[in-house]
Amino acid sequence: MQISNFPVTPVEQSRLSQVDFDNLGFGSIFSDHMFSMVYEDGAWKNPEIHPYRTLALEPGVSMLHYGQTVFDGYKAFRGLDGEARIFRPDMNVRRLHDSCRRLCIPIMEVEELLEIIIQATRQLIALDHGWLPSRWGQSLYVRPLVIGTEATLEVRAATSYRLMIMTSPVGSYFTNLQKGVSLRVEDRFTRAASVGGLGAVKTAANYAASLLPGFESRQQGFDQVLWLDGNEHRYVEEVGAMNIFFKIDGKVVTPPLGGSILPGVVRNSALTLLRDWGIPVEERRIATDEVVEAFRSGDLQEVFGAGTAAVICPVASIGFKGEVFQVATTPPGELTLRLYDQLTGIQYGKLADRHGWNVRVPIPQSDSVMVQ
Ligand code: COI
Numbered sequence: 001m002q003i004s005n006f007p008v009t010p011v012e013q014s015r016l017s018q019v020d021f022d023n024l025g026f027g028s029i030f031s032d033h034m035f036s037m038v039y040e041d042g043a044w045k046n047p048e049i050h051p052y053r054t055l056a057l058e059p060g061v062s063m064l065h066y067g068q069t070v071f072d073g074y075k076a077f078r079g080l081d082g083e084a085r086i087f088r089p090d091m092n093v094r095r096l097h098d099s100c101r102r103l104c105i106p107i108m109e110v111e112e113l114l115e116i117i118i119q120a121t122r123q124l125i126a127l128d129h130g131w132l133p134s135r136w137g138q139s140l141y142v143r144p145l146v147i148g149t150e151a152t153l154e155v156r157a158a159t160s161y162r163l164m165i166m167t168s169p170v171g172s173y174f175t176n177l178q179k180g181v182s183l184r185v186e187d188r189f190t191r192a193a194s195v196g197g198l199g200a201v202k203t204a205a206n207y208a209a210s211l212l213p214g215f216e217s218r219q220q221g222f223d224q225v226l227w228l229d230g231n232e233h234r235y236v237e238e239v240g241a242m243n244i245f246f247k248i249d250g251k252v253v254t255p256p257l258g259g260s261i262l263p264g265v266v267r268n269s270a271l272t273l274l275r276d277w278g279i280p281v282e283e284r285r286i287a288t289d290e291v292v293e294a295f296r297s298g299d300l301q302e303v304f305g306a307g308t309a310a311v312i313c314p315v316a317s318i319g320f321k322g323e324v325f326q327v328a329t330t331p332p333g334e335l336t337l338r339l340y341d342q343l344t345g346i347q348y349g350k351l352a353d354r355h356g357w358n359v360r361v362p363i364p365q366s367d368s369v370m371v372q
Contacts, residue, residue, distance in 0.1 A: 079349030180331030
């Protein structure tokens with residue numbers, strides 16, 4: 001496919017003036033335009049940008065019944081210099097490609113998908129630049145989504161699909177650096193099967209599986225769920241919708257990617273920075289026994305989640321088998337804060353982007369100025 005500028009049908013009336021940028025929340029406001037393309041008769045075709053709008057789908061569409069859908073998410077930031085920066089979209093597009101493969105979606109070659117999604121994102125940002133928030137902690141969340149669109153109740157891969165990209169101005173997601181979050185260890189339900197399941201890809205089923213445990217955690221007064229492996233319910237896997245890190249006696253430990261854990265882009269970025277700083281890092285299994293032991297001995301110095309929505313999210317306490325363990329340092333721990341500052345510093349163009357993570361998009365300088 002020839003990728004230059006995609007055709008655009010602009011909105012007749014922008015909704016931008018209705019947006020309360022002081023109360024963005026997360027993902028309930030969508031920008032004026034979105035990108036779509038379809039897969040029909042064995043080919044991906046008709047890429048276009050058009051107003052954000054409702055979808056017309058038959059109730060018999062198999063995706064609604066059997067969940068053949070994948071998504072991803074990355075953020076664009078208004079830089080301090082007035083330029084927009086998209087943080088590592090290539091990583092998310094590669095993961096979206098993996099997710100499609102796992103869900104039997106006939107996706108194009110990864111290089112073509114990269115070109116299409118990054119070009120579409122650049123165009124959406126250029127078109128909807130006024131939707132890029134201008135406060136520290138806020139960003140434009142970019143959500144690509146692929147759904148099967150064939151109406152059939154047969155359990156098989158659909159023969160038609162729609163790829164969409166929408167953008168949403170967002171505030172910081174459950175990040176209260178001073179408070180941190182409380183976790184409840186979930187030792188009954190799992191987020192994803194340990195081996196051979198869907199845990200390593202971004203598909204609706206994993207998030208659906210997380211809803212009841214998340215609800216129960218909140219009912220019991222905790223903010224988030226700490227997920228264990230689906231086999232023995234013994235090893236820590238993720239936290240909420242984030243990857244998890246423990247700082248124990250000066251070393252940072254995070255569970256290894258092995259099929260059940262999502263290969264997070266912020267996880268990868270945090271590991272890169274930690275290694276740059278010469279901080280010992282171990283990607284290995286970590287059992288709840290070891291976490292409890294580290295709490296009891298006072299060696300558990302910091303715990304934090306890493307994800308696109310929250311960036312870095314300090315953990316203040318963990319509830320397990322009727323006990324609540326407080327992390328030794330009051331949030332945010334020194335390393336948690338250093339990672340948060342470094343990552344957000346790169347994202348907003350305040351600090352040097354040594355690894356070339358940002359994709360820059362020029363936007364008109366007349367827009368509102370970024371405030372810290
Ligand atoms: C992330 O922060 O990486 C997420 O996946 C959160 C999203 C599902 C809201």
